[in-house]
Amino acid sequence: MLAACGARDAEGGVTMPKSAWGLLAALLPGLLLPAWAAEAPARFSIRQGDRYGAIDAGGRVVIEPQYDAELRFADGLAVAAVGSKVGVIDLDGKLVISPQAKVGIGSGEFAQEVSLASLIAGDFAEGLAPFRMGRKLGYLDRSGAVVVPPQFDQVEPFAEGQALVAQAGRWGSIDRGGKWVIEPQFDKPFRFREGLAVVLVSGKGFGYIDRKGQFVIPAQYNYAYNFSGGRARVQLRDGFGYIDRQGKVVVGPSKDYRIAADYSDARAPARAGDQGWGYLDPQGGFAVAPQFFSAREFSEGRAAVAVGDFRNHQWGYIDAAGKPAGAARFQQAEPFSEGRAAVLVPRAGYGYVDTAGELVIGPLEGVTQVEPFQGGLARVWFSQVTGRDGRWGYIDRDGKLLWKVEP
Numbered sequence: 001m002l003a004a005c006g007a008r009d010a011e012g013g014v015t016m017p018k019s020a021w022g023l024l025a026a027l028l029p030g031l032l033l034p035a036w037a038a039e040a041p042a043r044f045s046i047r048q049g050d051r052y053g054a055i056d057a058g059g060r061v062v063i064e065p066q067y068d069a070e071l072r073f074a075d076g077l078a079v080a081a082v083g084s085k086v087g088v089i090d091l092d093g094k095l096v097i098s099p100q101a102k103v104g105i106g107s108g109e110f111a112q113e114v115s116l117a118s119l120i121a122g123d124f125a126e127g128l129a130p131f132r133m134g135r136k137l138g139y140l141d142r143s144g145a146v147v148v149p150p151q152f153d154q155v156e157p158f159a160e161g162q163a164l165v166a167q168a169g170r171w172g173s174i175d176r177g178g179k180w181v182i183e184p185q186f187d188k189p190f191r192f193r194e195g196l197a198v199v200l201v202s203g204k205g206f207g208y209i210d211r212k213g214q215f216v217i218p219a220q221y222n223y224a225y226n227f228s229g230g231r232a233r234v235q236l237r238d239g240f241g242y243i244d245r246q247g248k249v250v251v252g253p254s255k256d257y258r259i260a261a262d263y264s265d266a267r268a269p270a271r272a273g274d275q276g277w278g279y280l281d282p283q284g285g286f287a288v289a290p291q292f293f294s295a296r297e298f299s300e301g302r303a304a305v306a307v308g309d310f311r312n313h314q315w316g317y318i319d320a321a322g323k324p325a326g327a328a329r330f331q332q333a334e335p336f337s338e339g340r341a342a343v344l345v346p347r348a349g350y351g352y353v354d355t356a357g358e359l360v361i362g363p364l365e366g367v368t369q370v371e372p373f374q375g376g377l378a379r380v381w382f383s384q385v386t387g388r389d390g391r392w393g394y395i396d397r398d399g400k401l402l403w404k405v406e407p
Contacts, residue, residue: 042375043073043091044394047405054078054093057376059394059402063093074123074157077142086118088144097144116144125157128176139163139178148178156189162211164189172213182213193226196245208232208247217247229263231282242268242284251284265298267320279303279322288322296335302355304333304341317341317357326357337372340397352378352399361399377402 043054046065053065054073063071071078077096080089085099101116121137122130128139128147138150156164162173162181172184190197196208196216207219223235231242231250239253242263253259257272267279267287278290293313294306301320306313307328316328332344340352340361350370351362369381382391382404393404
């Protein structure tokens with residue numbers, strides 16, 4: 001996402017008339033419906049020459065290539081730049097915040113006007129986006145109106161009506177009006193999962209709070225992870241184990257196996273010494289016996305596992321009971337997304353399998369890298385000459401190439 005900082009006054013601050021915050025809403029166009037009221041259709045960035053546009057999930061060009069930087073849509077909006085002009089566009093390419101919308105920053109000889117959109121410092125989420133004025137960050141809405149004036153040192157996107165923000169090195173959370181929900185008190189940013197967030201308290205360790213900032217599980221652990229599937233992985237005195245939402249140890253450390261990942265689909269990969277990797281059930285017993293050279297977390301009811309040894313192993317997939325979904329025959333196997341998983345077929349190239357483990361796309365000729373399906377399409381790369389600026393294209397769930405960036 002493009003971002004820019006304006007000039008500062010002698011003290012490093014930003015000057016702006018107090019009335020300007022309210023005036024921005026009147027000066028800029030607004031939308032009738034909030035973007036977060038419904039899930040936005042997918043848009044996929046394309047490049048033609050040195051210009052960027054976007055296609056929809058059917059491969060139709062909805063925004064002609066005309067911008068200088070890749071369009072990254074979030075919450076139905078994207079920052080778009082042409083030369084020094086920066087604006088915000090919607091899913092159809094219409095301007096929501098015009099490049100002509102400007103604000104004054106600095107004072108005296110440092111005073112200048114800059115594009116409001118150029119100050120945006122992150123993605124839109126739930127109708128709001130962070131923006132930077134001088135050294136401080138706040139939030140503006142889809143019309144460009146400032147909802148939360150810049151006052152924070154660090155910020156995160158909104159999620160479920162709250163945003164993580166930091167002041168003076170301490171993290172807390174605010175509501176959409178900028179009021180504190182959780183006062184700034186924690187050393188590190190925290191993420192809510194399943195209604196709880198793991199936080200670090202100096203001198204005490206890690207614990208868990210609810211969305212009001214109340215401790216549900218006291219700070220007591222040397223290390224802790226977020227909840228997943230009703231379980232959280234924590235470091236206890238004798239090693240890692242799992243706790244439930246009340247803080248009760250439901251799977252304790254064991255000398256028989258090593259806990260190394262979170263639960264997903266009621267399964268957690270664990271290694272039992274020379275026996276290899278298997279999967280624990282929520283009570284800590286092996287639902288899938290240790291037998292694999294390597295094992296990954298479940299996604300969409302399937303987990304990638306490797307059979308063999310260090311010198312010679314192949315990847316395949318199993319279901320929650322440990323039953324193979326197709327033969328283990330791949331050099332690489334990635335997690336499932338939208339019913340497809342990327343695999344590397346030895347001496348043939350990349351492709352995608354379905355949940356039965358059958359190769360339904362590919363191997364794809366000339367493809368050097370693949371990405372998961374999102375919004376009905378997957379991005380595939382045909383070169384990596386200059387990293388992420390290489391040639392890419394998009395395929396649908398049937399493997400049809402809908403767009404390819406040409407040199």
